[in-house]
Each structure stands twice: as C-alpha cells, then as structure tokens.
Amino acid sequence: MTYDFDLFVIGAGSGGIATARRAAEYEAKVGIAEFDRLGGTCVNRGCVPKKLMVYASHFPELFSDAKGYGWSAVQSSLDWEKMISTVNNEVIRLNGIYQKMLDNYKVEVFQGYGKVVDAHTILVGDHQLTADKILIAVGAHPIKPNILGVEHAITSDDIFHLQKQPERMVILGGGYIGSEFASIMNGLGTEVTQITRSETILRGFDQDLQTEIQQGMINHGIRILNNIQLITLEKDAEGIKVTVRKDGESEEIVVVDAVSLAALGRKPNTQNLGLENTKVKLHDGAVIVDKYSQTVEGNIYAVGDCTNKINLTPVAINEGRAFADTVFGGKSRIMSYENVPTAIFTNPEAATVGLTEAEAREKHGDALKVYRTRFRPMYYTLAGKEEKTIMKLVVDKKTDKVLGAHMVGTNAAEIIQGIAIAIKMGATKANFDATIGIHPSSAEEFVTMR
Template sequence: MSSYDFDLFVIGGGSAGVRCARIAAGHGARVGVAEERFWGGTCVNVGCVPKKIMVNAAEYGQWTDDALSFGWQVTKGGFDLATLKARRDAEVARLNGIYGRLLGGAGVTSFEARATFIDAHTLDVGGKRVTAERIVVAVGGRAVRPDIPGAELGMLSDDVFDMTSVPKRLLVVGAGYIALEFACVFQALGAQVDVVYRDVLPLRGFDQDIREALPEALEAQGIRLHPNSRLARLDRQGDHLSLSLIGGEAVAADAVLFATGRVPHTNGLNLAAAGIDCTARGAIEIDAEHRTTAPNIWAIGDVTDKLNLTPMATAVGHALADTLFGNNPRRASYQNVPTAVFTSPPIGTVGLTEADAVVQGPVDIYLARFTPMRHTISGRPGRKTLMKLVVCQSTRRVLGAHMLGEDAPEIMQGIGIAVSMGATKEDFDRTIGIHPTAAEEFVTMRTRTREAGIRAAAE
C-alpha cells in the first residue's frame, strides 16, 4: 500500500473533477475529492443547465407570439420569474445530488471543504491534513467585474439565478456568449435590453459571417446595441443605474449585468507551495498531458483557460483518469470541438473559421442565407438562417461548419461528427437531405460563394 492517504486527490467537484475522480476510482485507485461550494460546478449550478432552462422559458413566449399565425387563438399572460426560479432551482438541486451520488457509488471519498496546498503531496482540506501521490486541480473559473468606479452596483452571471423578477430595463456589458444569451433571454421575458461592448462586432473569435449576421437578428427583436464603447463608471441615480461611457454617453437601466469575462479560480490555493506556475491571467500552466510544473500534479478544465466548455472538461478528465490509472494513455483532442451559443436565434459551430482556415491555404466558401419555413409563416422579424461551409481547396475536406438559425445547436452536433471524421464536400453532397428541414441546406449547397486565401497561398 502507498504511504499516502490517496492515490489521487482532486480539488474541485465540477464536470472535469467529478469525471476524473469517478473514472480513476473505477480503475481501482483510492480517490478523494474536495468541493467548497457545490457539486457539479458552474455548469450545473450557475451556468449551462439553469441558463438553458431560462432559454427554454424565453422560447415559450416567442412561440406563443408565433402561434397566432398558425391558427391558434392564444392569450399571452405575464411572465413570472419567481415561478420559473422555483422549478429551475429544484432541477439544479436534483442534478447537484446526482453528482454527489455518482462519487459515492464509485467509492470516492468526498469532502465538502476548501482544499489548499501545503506542499506538492500535502493538502489542507477544511483544516484536515491529507496526502496524495497524485493531485488534480479542477477548480474552474469565476466571473469578474470590470475595474471601474461603481462596478459593485452591477450583477455577475451567478447573480442572475437569484433574481425573482424581470427588470424593466436591463443593461448587459459584454459581447461574449454569456452576455448575448442573457440579453436575448431577458428581452424575450419582457425587459428592454441594451448591450454595451468594446468591439465593432459581437462574439470575438467566431466566424466573421456569423458575427456580422448576429447584430441584425438582435436588433430585430428590440435589443439595442452599443458597439465601440468603453466603460467610464456606474452610478446609482435615484431609482435607477446609469452607466457612463468614455466620450460622454450614458445608458440608464434598472439593473446592470457585467458579462465581461471569467478568470481561472486559482486565488488562495497556495499553488506556489507545490511548485505550480501560472500565467499572468492566473491560469495554471500545463503541458500536452495536462501536467503542471509540479511533476505529480495535473490541471484540467477551465482553470487551464484552454477551451472553456463543459464537455471538453469532462472529456479531458476522463482521458486523464484512463492515462493515470487505466493503463490506457490517451488525450482528448481540442480540435474540431462543436459548440453552441444559445442566443435568439442560436448559433452552432465546429472546426475552423474562415480566417483561421486561410492561414493553412486556399479555401472555398459555401454560404446560404434564407428565412426558415416557420418564420415565412410567423413573420417574426430577424429570423434569417445562415449556414456556411469552409472547404479546403486541395483536399476538399470540410474544415469548418457554422450556422446561425433555428435548431443550430442540435444540427451542429451531427455535423460535428462528419467534420471530426474528415468528411469532404463530396461526402456532404452525396448525403440525401431530409426535406423539408433547414438542416438539408448543409448537404445541398452546390454553388461556391467565394474562394479565400488565394493571395496568401501564392505568396
């Protein structure tokens, strides 16, 4: 038997940490895991899951509006956020409990306490000294406020789930997926929403055609956009808040949500005592195997700030457990990871953007934009669908697929399989479409819209 208390100790009970702990225990390791806040981490408790429930609630209101055009005589009443909150919180509590039971069923020893390093093999877990041969750090990330006067008057994304009523005017600061998803949700629930952001277009890092199409869709539903804006200060003025922007403009609101980014939650872990180095943003530095600068310690999930997606964190946690204890060394690939943004309409994407693809060589672009059948009937404005394929000219491989439109996340999961397998444009072309659907457009786009990267390739 090892002289350590555990073969593996995991700090953090979110998606990455729970999966790693559970799989390692299944391989026969003696595993401990500590979580100081709630089992399931951000995703289950104040992230993906409760947010998607709110997205669903917003969609019901929009479908009610559409129903009249399809012959239904529907009377739309007021929305009660408190009722939704109660049902949503009950579902979160159920899932939270499942995470705890999964660990117990796998034989993992759980600690509901904060864990900090004493040295590379020793932890202080809620005042108890615990040793482990190997340690995995999976503490995730946390939302941060901008560094401006009055920032404490605004909410962070976690605070949204404590709200019991919809503000008449909501100001969202940020243009990432969290900011835009909540902007769409609250606009649909009855708020007047303003979105303030620094860049010319929202969703930095996404494909340019998607970024250009989204503002039209947001403005069509009544969301007011304020691009190219820099924050000066946030003040309370009587019964409302006022966000002053550099240059003189001020935006009034009843509530302000700061969704300007998240940082790795590494503060206070005493990482230096274990010999663990971090980047300037606080992310733990890792190699290709997710090993930190301490040879017996690994870091996975959002604390590494690589690709902050729950399924990615889960996949990495599973692969690491198989590598360390399952006699099956492997890595989870960060390439061709499908993802979605649950705006209204939603976005789905997998693979390379056009800008990233042209760095590798010339590409052909296939792009379609149309109004889906539902909205040719409903007439709801701003519901255009955009679909795009980025195809390598030399190999004909589909390097990227991008969509803005109804059911984009569901469609993109299947497209993600094809892109990950290396499907070519001809593979897409010979696939028979399902008619009538929007999804069939991905396999019926025959005419090249444009080519890109030619000049770069010639040089």
C-alpha cells in the first residue's frame, strides 16, 4: 500500500522534531503536526525560558559579591516586563530556527491537533493523511490538584507570561520544578514561601542533596513549610489567602499575589488523541512502549514525556533518534536509561548522575563506600559568604566501580556533565584517584576525595 508519508509525527516538541529530522536524513518522507508553537514544552514553557530566568535571578548576588573584590556598590532594579519580553522574544527566535530546520529537511509541517483515525491514518484539521509509521510525541502538561480554591492558582506554564512581578508568592510542591521556580522568583526579589507535604523538598533525589539544597534555599531567604497536610486557597481584597495546616497543629494563613502549582504533577497529553481507535495501550494516561519505543500496534511508536519514563528533554531526543536509526537507518539501537545525568537549577544549584546512596544500598547492601566533601569555594572567601559546596561519590567496594556522583554548588551541572561520561564508561574510584585535578577549582575535589 502507498502512504502519504513514511513517518508522521504527532507533536513537534524536542523529541518529535529530533525524530523527524533524523528520519528525514535517512530519506524518509516525513510529516509532523503541532497545534502550538514549535519546540514543545522545553523551548516554549520549560528548559529554555526557565534557564534564562535563572540567569536573570543571579545578577543581584553577583552585584553584591563584586563588592568583596573591590568593585563599588551597584544600585540596580529589575524591569520585569522587559525581562519577560526578552525571554519570550528568544523563544520566538528559536521557533523560527526549528521551522527553518524542518524546511531544510523537507519535513512537512501541519498546524493543528493530530488525531489518530486508525493505525495508518491521521486527521489534522481538514487534512486526512496516511503514514506507514506514526510517532506519538505529544509530551505532558502540568495539572492542578483537587484542593479547595485551586481555580485561583497558576501553573508553571503561566509564569512566563505574568505581566507584573508578584511581590509575594507561594510555590505548592517540593519537586524540582517548584524548587527551581522558588529559587528564581526569590532571586528576582519576590517574597517566596514553598509548601510541600514531604519531610524535605526534592523527594527521590539523594538525601544529602535534599538536605543541602533545602537549607541553602532557606539561607537565601525562601521560607519552606514541610509536612503540610491541608492546603486551601481563597481570593479576597488582600490577594490570595493560602491556608495550611500540619496534622495536630493550628492553621496558618499566608497571603500572596500569585500561586504556582509547578511541582504538583504532570500528565501525558494523550487525551482526545484517538488512540482508542488503535490497539495502543495506556497506563495512567502514558503510552506503553517496549525498549524500541514501539507500542502493541506495530507501526505506532511513542517517545518523550507521553511515555512517562524519564521526563527530560535529552531523553526524548535520544529516544526519537534511536527509533529513527533503528526503523529508517537500519542501525538497531535502544535508549539506555542507566546513568542519565540531570541538574536542578535551584540556588544552590545541584546535579546528579547514577544511583543515590539509598538506591545503591538497596542493590548492593552494605558493600559500599561513600565519599563526601563539603567546603566553601574560593570564590566566596572574598565575597564574604558562607556558601557551601558538597560532593559525593557512591562506590561499590567489591568492584571499586563508581555507582553515583552528586553535587550541590556553583556550576554543578557543568561539572557533573563531565563526570557522567566517566560513570557511563564504568569508571572506578581508582580511575578518579589517578586523574590529576585542575587547581584551583571546585571540580578537582571529585578526584581528590579519600
């Protein structure tokens, strides 16, 4: 049978676009559907605008630190509207780059919602199209929890379009997205309260990272309320009243201008996609796929956040490229989910790769040796600040293999990216010890821990 396309991709986020481009490199005829701007969550509502706001939030500290090095005091204020406008203009620029990229690879772009009619047919607006292979790459969206007054809340998608900077803000949730936005808004001058049901923020990360980041954020002026069981929202003339309560304790009311629900969960965008017209199976809204990103409907595949594996942009990109290499390039390849590095752009920043100490103990028992160091980086000595960096290596005593590396401190993401290569290659602690450090640097501590 002849089809309109060799591959049709539903969703032009990072994973979808990377797949379309790679398949087109193998001379496949590719179409792609997107109802929103090209680039998906990462470019439009996630990694890119968020990181630009992270940079913006660091300048007040840099101005302050400079005085310790002999620079005169700087009096500066934030023009919120200009910052938001500049950030969004950069997003628009990137949208254009993606469009040119797809044009250069002769990928046909259809604006609108893609819906699966059957295993080989897609409907996009008035266009009914057929394809040999279909890829679902529709990503996920933030959800609002079932709490009283939730209609008065905003999500992480909304924060990039606030016309006015909130003077006071509550972040509901202790995940990495909520913690990052708490740090961003605090750095930009907003009074921030972060509320979480857990004992500490960043549940699931290494315990030392959780503790160090939470204390660091508190030291920077963020108020963190842990173990909160009851949360209600109410809007009145003063603003939004957030009522919280721990078990057995009296209620507390926090009055704010805006509420971000950034870290209270995300759901795959698989609703109204027409997958019920196929054999594709879902679990809690996520598309079920095998190691080749293939669904039980043999010609339909899925990558990225809609499969709810590891919801990171580089993972979606690699899943998509592995699929294209296998199906269109004749190079069988699968995505490895072991030792995927990740960063948390809080203040202080953190990054991690491999097993946490708890995960390592669960797998290897007590046959571990854990190396830790905690120090004040040289930069902060003249700045007169007690900022700390921690580094940690989790090592299997039987094989000497480094199972995990974790860091909290300035440039953690840049440093762990390099460490991740070594761990991916199976480096041992002896390999780390045999490596000469770069002096003076914080990173050298990773090869001098004894």
